[in-house]
Amino acid sequence: MSMIIAIANQKGGVGKTTTAINLAAGLAKKNLKTLLIDMDPQGNATLTYLDAEQVDMSIYDLLVDPQVTAEQVIRTSELAELDVIGSRISLAKAEAKLISEFDSHFRLKDKLDAVRDFYDYVVIDTPPALGILTVNALVAATHLIVPIQSSYYALEGTDDLLDTYEKIKARPNPDLEFLGVVVTLHDRRTVLARDIREQIQKVFGSKVFRTTISKSVRLEESPAYKQSIFSFSPRSSGASEYYSLSEEVIGRV
Numbered sequence: 001m002s003m004i005i006a007i008a009n010q011k012g013g014v015g016k017t018t019t020a021i022n023l024a025a026g027l028a029k030k031n032l033k034t035l036l037i038d039m040d041p042q043g044n045a046t047l048t049y050l051d052a053e054q055v056d057m058s059i060y061d062l063l064v065d066p067q068v069t070a071e072q073v074i075r076t077s078e079l080a081e082l083d084v085i086g087s088r089i090s091l092a093k094a095e096a097k098l099i100s101e102f103d104s105h106f107r108l109k110d111k112l113d114a115v116r117d118f119y120d121y122v123v124i125d126t127p128p129a130l131g132i133l134t135v136n137a138l139v140a141a142t143h144l145i146v147p148i149q150s151s152y153y154a155l156e157g158t159d160d161l162l163d164t165y166e167k168i169k170a171r172p173n174p175d176l177e178f179l180g181v182v183v184t185l186h187d188r189r190t191v192l193a194r195d196i197r198e199q200i201q202k203v204f205g206s207k208v209f210r211t212t213i214s215k216s217v218r219l220e221e222s223p224a225y226k227q228s229i230f231s232f233s234p235r236s237s238g239a240s241e242y243y244s245l246s247e248e249v250i251g252r253v
Contacts, residue, residue: 002035002119003253004112005179006141011157012128014149015184017044018219019245020125022238023145025228026246028081032120035074037108038087039137040127046086048223049077055086063107063136064097070115079228083119095132104132105172109140130164138168143179143253150186150196150212155203179252180204182245184213211245214238 007020017040024036038045039059046055054075061068062085074083098104108124116122124137138144144165148154162178169176181204187193201208213219214237222232229238 002116002122003143004116004122004124004141005143005145005249006124006126006134006137007145007147008126008134008137008161009146009148009158010128010130010134010161011149015147015182015213016040016128017042017125018223019145019147019182019184019213019242020123021045021048021223022219022229022242023246023249024082024121024123025079025230026242027121027123027250028079029230029243030246030250031081032250033081033083033118035083035085035115035119035122036077037085037122037124037137039091039108039133040087040125041089041092042127043087043089043091044223045125046084046088048226048228049079049082049084050075050086055088058086058088058091060088060091060094062111063091063094068111070111074115091133098132105135105139108136109173112140130160135164135168138165138176139173141173141176143177145179145249146181147184147213148181148200150183150193150200152192152196154196154200178207179249180207180209182209182211182213185215186212187215209245209248211241211248213241213245 007016024034027034057073062073073085126134126137216238218233218236219238222229
């Protein structure tokens with residue numbers, strides 16, 4: 001049975017999608033069958049691996065239509081071990097569609113049950129909000145990873161996310177584990193970034209991954225060229241760091 005990892009933080013711009021894209025690719029590179037699920041209406045993770053015409057059915061259809069199965073929305077990527085459930089802007093309407101449904105928080109979990117045995121890992125990219133989409137991801141997940149940018153307001157809003165995590169663990173998903181915090185967009189040249197990295201370490205202790213993801217032009221460019229960092233710039237620090245993070249995730253799980 002697969003490990004299902006939700007990448008979540010309600011703050012935008014902290015490297016959630018970059019982490020989801022490259023963690024999934026790193027796991028696939030280790031010959032682990034991996035499914036990447038894009039739960040963000042912006043669809044940036046989707047467009048890294050799929051052309052728009054491939055996403056004729058998306059995560060939106062899976063969540064709102066009881067007749068649609070996971071098998072119908074899964075698409076293969078150019079990476080041999082990586083499949084994708086893509087997103088489209090229509091996903092922005094899902095909250096309004098699901099809000100009155102009694103099983104709204106369980107839609108993703110219920111649909112994934114049919115396919116999760118085919119995968120070693122499932123990685124879920126979530127939107128920058130704590131709404132129904134993110135809650136669906138946390139209810140379906142076995143593990144949570146929180147990317148935190150090493151900036152001045154790094155920890156702002158983290159309490160809300162952890163409170164949501166505790167509430168979900170208390171009832172709908174008691175098996176959900178907090179796998180850890182990954183520090184992202186880290187500028188090793190500045191004293192401020194190093195101080196904030198230390199502050200994050202004091203707050204989360206051993207839950208902080210040893211691997212820190214540095215601020216990198218190559219990482220920022222790679223999605224625009226529809227590639228993970230491993231194919232776009234395999235010798236870059238970003239590739240080395242995300243490969244290291246993948247190994248750490250496997251070790252912790």
